[in-house]
């Protein structure tokens with residue numbers, strides 16, 4: 001992959017959940033994590049995978065292709081009137097978009113040149129110099145914190161939480177517009193003690209508000225199409241109303257948590 005060509009597995013239009021307004025979300029392949037609950041398991045690999053076609057499971061099709069910056073920008077600009085009308089824009093997601101950081105930076109820069117608002121959904125798992133370079137082209141950072149405990153973070157995601165937390169702290173210290181998001185996962189980080197521990201970790205960094213992302217099962221079928229086992233198979237989804245006590249525990253810890 002290069003600064004001009006990136007591997008993209010989806011471009012979703014008319015998203016309302018990935019930053020302000022109506023947005024196009026560009027999903028880049030590759031991720032350093034292997035979260036047990038991942039709803040895009042194919043995105044973890046940078047290489048193109050052959051997956052079963054959902055409509056014809058006996059047929060295999062590539063899960064992604066390489067796009068130039070110009071192609072992605074052109075596709076996104078088709079919806080410019082909607083961005084302007086709604087205060088929206090384009091969000092880069094993944095996988096982890098920072099795996100293809102050269103492409104991500106060029107793409108974000110090109111979108112900004114066109115006057116498009118840019119957001120980055122990230123785990124924050126990247127070398128600080130890389131993180132800072134990409135951040136310079138981002139209007140809004142949406143950054144996940146997956147676990148408060150370093151060892152449990154490693155157990156559930158495959159990597160430690162040192163880099164994400166260092167990058168989050170730097171972004172907060174620099175005054176970057178950002179939203180912290182916590183995927184709330186049954187059995188992993190959903191106890192009231194977990195909520196209190198998240199507060200002890202995040203409040204001193206200056207976090208006063210964050211978004212909770214209740215566990216869902218939208219990715220279950222994707223494991224079948226990849227012929228992969230799924231660690232969270234059959235685990236019931238969570239809903240906003242399941243998290244009332246959890247949100248209260250955040251409030252007790254000095255952080256406003258919303259779904």
Ligand code: SF4
Pocket residue numbers: 031032033034035037038039040041043044094095096123
């Ligand atoms: S960070 Fe996101 S894309 Fe990567 S493994 Fe975790 S859930 Fe999947």
